[in-house]
Amino acid sequence: MKAVLKRYRAFIITVIAMSLLTVFSRDTGVKAFGVALSSFKEMIFVIPPVFVLLGLLDVWVPREIMIKYMGEGSGLKGVALAIILGSAAAGPLYGAFPISAVFMKKGVKFTNILIFIGAWSTTKIPMFLFEMSALGSKFALTRLAVDIPGIIIIALILSKLISKDEVKMIYYNAETNAK
């Protein structure tokens, strides 16, 4: 019970803070809770398949295969796969983080994980089609053309900025969390 309370401490504090806000500014508070509730419904709809896929990936795909295709020394093949997997995704960016944790467990190279996150955030295929129809193909294609090198460059800069020990900690953390 105590452990549960501790884990949900931030949530409880936020609820209390937003309730206080509702006392002072009724409209804003009610609206905030309303949007939160509808986002919760959306999350309940998107999240189950993402986590089931993550479970299946964890159980069925052997570490050796993931290392071979996306691990250290996977080269351009690993980069391309990271972009393709990220782009084929559906759902909001927060879905990509738990999948990254499984990738870490399976020995995927750190830059490839960062590229995967980048691709998931911005070059998703379903979103791209939607963007083309809403903002025109010139806009969407230009953005895609800038985004692909951009994602790779950001991943490379990040992996340069962070030390080997810090990367090790992140991987260790993923392994203990996903057990």
Add this chain to the structure above:
Amino acid sequence: MSNYILYGVTLILLIVSFIKDRNKTKTALMKAWKSFENILPQFLVVLLLVGLMLAVLNPQLISRIIGADSGWPGVILSGLVGAITLIPGFVAFPLAAMLLNGGAGYMQIGAFVSSLMMVGVVTMPVEIKYFGRKLTIMRNLLAFLFSFVVAFVIRLAVG
């Protein structure tokens, strides 16, 4: 639409997995549940923050910020609005198209769309849980700066 594909693919894989090995499938589902339960507290905080952000920054206010201003201050504001809001794509793109028709520049829209997708201030609690504070802050910061590169190129190519 993409949700249905996601559900379809997941269901097919789950059935194949179940036929091939019942126990492994059970383990997979257990792992799925555990990973979900593990991140649930952070998810709930994010949902509340999303609610708060959208209650304050509604589409009318966004269109006032992005539509009225021009030049770099407007672009930076658009990037900031994109960074702190979390709007699903099927709402964001029509909104962006509407803003364009309402007189917003391509550069503003480029910065808004780009930072909206790549930068997630409200989802940071979830990201920190997996990647740690330092990397999360650096990734979001770089993505934010990158949004202006995207905005600039879009102005050259489209605007």
